[in-house]
Structure formats: structure tokens, C-alpha cells
Amino acid sequence: MTTERPVHLADYAPILGEPEIAELRAMAGRLQGRTVQMVNSTAVGGGVAEMLTRLVPILQELGLAIRWDVITGGNDFFEITKAFHNALHGEAFQLPVESFEIFLAYNQQNLSRLQMDAEFTVIHDPQPLPLIQGRHDHSGRWFWRCHIDLSGPNPLVWRFLEPWVNRYDGAIFSSPEFAQQLPIPQYLFSPSIDPLSEKNRDLEPAFVRGILERFGIDPTRPVLTQISRFDRLKDPVGVIRAYQLVKRYFDCQLVLAGGAADDDPEGGAVLEEANEAAQHDPDVHILNLPPWSATEINALQQGSTIIIQKSLREGFGLTVTEALWKKKPVVAAAVGGIPLQVIHKHTGLLAHSVEGTAYQIRFLLSNPAIAVKLGEQGHERVREQFLITSNAKRYLTLFLHLLKP
């Protein structure tokens, strides 16, 4: 188990340069003591929780009075929200109609528990969406931060959720492609990673080697890795098939590593499907890691030859951002927010199928100098666009804009 060390804004200066830090402080100067509340559905696991873990302390250090609350619910609630999540990505919704009532009842329960009176309230993803009914007399500004791809939602679920969305002062999406036509203003915020977190900081090569060996991975042979939750939309079985095609040409290994978020009840079944597809191949390492495995995940990424992200649908794909930050060559599906990060042949390679993924992996294994160059360019793109400090800056910009007389 790893514990995150407290990090201060000044610690980012060597990465970003002093001027960027000074700019954040200057922007926050006009927001001192302003109250902000972030609400999501899980404190651990998944990109949103990870991002809030770092964003909240940064905004606190900048002088904002920020609070982070997590809604609670039973297994039935999270099964429903998982089905919502899949349906918003376009899948069929097969739960009974009563699910909508259960969803609302849990939100009502949370509302009676939570204090919702901040000047700026940011509700993350659909799970806590109906909390907007707790807003008193149009006080404060409320935003819905949607981290998922809404470009082709299941109409039944979207028709149910949309009226709630329309009650907000604005919706924040990760890309214009994910947005819906809404009567409220929409804002674009790229998600971000923290370069100083346990998951992203530089590790000693000997330590990385040690972690690989601990998981039975041979550091002397190519390692292909996909880090993601065991979720069908991440297509772990497709990754195994791509690896099997590559294996005909290269003596490589595959690592599928991830954990289960508290709000994802499907993980176990998907893990079983992956194990079955691996057919007891000793070079396929399927690692179901607990949520406190940030350092292990970091080491697996740093110890990999190529990082894969073969998602079928994707919000933004923070695991891609992490890989690019570590200067790793990435082969990823051209879905969701991935093409915003992986510019084909500039910061990585995009693919559209199992076969395409296998081909691009083979290309990189055959051309290591190109792989290095892609990794370096990917790192620079993340530094400029997708670090946690840029995310903090976007929130500050939004709040400042709203305070304009």
C-alpha cells in the first residue's frame, strides 16, 4: 500500500516553470475564500476520484474554500448507475423502469445528508446529477461535469437524465464531440493527471524491475501493457487477441492490469472473460490490483515497452495521458478523447480494430527509434495540455468569468 505525500504548488515549478505557478496564484487572488463544492460517487478508483484527489488540495492551497463530497448508495444504486454509464455510451438499457425511482431515491437520501450551499458547485458524472434539486432559490452556480462520451447515448436513459442536466447553469465536457445540444452553456475542460502523484512520478529503474519481477514479468523481453478497469468497454479480450497476433512475430508478454472501482459491479465477470481468453498463456499477466496500487501501476507503465488502450468507447482515457507522460509509445483506439491526446504518427499510433492494433504494435517493435520519438512528443503534449495545473487553471478561469460584473 502506498500513501500519497502532501504536494505543494511550488513542487510543480520544476516541471512547468515558475511563470505558470505565478499565473495560477495571480488568478486565484480574486477568488480568495470563495466556496466551491465538488461531488462525485467514489473516493477511490477511476479517473474522476484520482483527479479530485489532487485538484482539491491545489485549489485549497490557492485560497479557495473547497470541499469534496462523495455520495453513497447500495449495490442496487451502483448497478443502476453502471447501467446508466453503459447506456450513455450507447448500449441497451435492460433494467426495469423502477430503476429510475431507485436512482432518484438514493439521490434524495444523499441530499438530506449533504450540505449544498457553495458559491460554485460541480457535480461529476450522472450518479449525483439529481442533487441539483437541493439548490436553494437559484443560489450559487451549479455545473455538471460530464466525464463520459455522450455523443450517442441510449435515448431512454438520456431522456430521463436530460431534464436534470438542463437545470444546471452549465455543463462541462471533455471534448466537443461528447457534448449534446443543450439549452444551457457548455464548457470544454480537458481532464488531467498529476505528474507528482504516486502513479506518475519518476521511479528508479531497479525499483521498476523489481515490481515487474514480483508479478512474474520478464523485464528482458518486450512488455505490452493495458492499464484499465476490467470493463467490457475497455475491450480486454480484444487486447488479448491483438497480443496473440503480435506473438506470432515477437516473443513478447502482455500485462492487463487494473482494479475495480467501488461504483463498478461488472468487473468480476469481465475479469473471468479475460482469463478465459488468455488460455493459460504464461506470458499473459492479468493483474487485478487493489485501489492502493498506484506505485505498482506506475512501475508497470514505466517498465512497459508499449502501452495499449484498445477501448471500444472512452471518456478521455487518462491511462493514455499517464503513458504519454512516461514517454511511452502508445497504440490506442481512435475513440472518445484518445485522438485528442494521441495524434496519429506524432504522439502515438491510432488503430480501429484488433488487427490494426496488432499491426501498429508490430510496427513499433520493429522500429524502436520511432517509438522513442513518439514517446517524447507525447510527453511534451501532456506537459502543455493535460496536467492537473491546467485543469485548476480552467476552473479558476470559469469562476473568474462568472464573477465578472
Added chain:
Amino acid sequence: MRLAEQLASLDIRDYLSLAELRSDLRRIVSEYCEHHLHYAGQEAFEPFFFCDAIEVAMPLDLEARNLEEFCEEVKKLSHASFYYHFVASRLRVHLRTNDFSNWLEKSLNLKRLAHRANRIDLYTNTMENARAILVALLSQELTQ
């Protein structure tokens, strides 16, 4: 591809206002459509998503009263601040120049330096490169 190249080669230094720039954009696209009717109705692989942008400008705690101070402060600017003064200002000041060159010329009477700074190619340099070139020009002037 030809149309993309034509649009990419529009240089904001040639314009005094957004209206002029928009007018040229429209003219180029219209002319292309007139001459290539089969492309005009072509379905895009992915739609173009138009976006608006919010600009929040605020004074920084930095100021320069001579060239030496100016050179030092330019090094301390964030990317956003450098962009605001050196790129976005070109259409804001309506003078075919940028905030930096404008100040160098008007306040320090350094016309040649102002002109050389304004010639830094924004289209083939990253922000970081453009700043490095500007700092090199300023340093050169200081050592002369």
C-alpha cells in the same frame, strides 16, 4: 488538401480586424466551392465542432521601464500571457503588430527591433521557441 493549405497560410499579421480575417476565410472557401462543386456537398468524415472561447485578462505584478527589465520580464511570462501579448494582440491592437513590438517602437523608439520581433514566425514555431527567439533578439540589442 489545397483548400486546407490556403486556409493555413492566412497570416493574422496581414489583418487589422477579425472581420477582415473572417471575410477572407469566407471568400477562399466560397471560391473553392464554386470551382469544385463535387467537393462542396461532400459529407465530412467527422463534423467540425465550432466553439466559443472565454478570455479572462488580468494585470500581472510585472512591469518593465527599460529594455533590460523588459527582457527579464518576458522570460517570466506564462504561456498564456505570452500568447495574449504576442499572438492574440495582433487582432486586438488593430495595428498589424503585437503588444511587445508596439511598446518597443512607441515607448523605446526601437523601431528596427520592434519590426524584427513582429517578424517572428508564429506558424512554424512553438510558443516556447517564439519566446526564445524574442529573448535572443532583445539580448542582442542589449549587448550592442
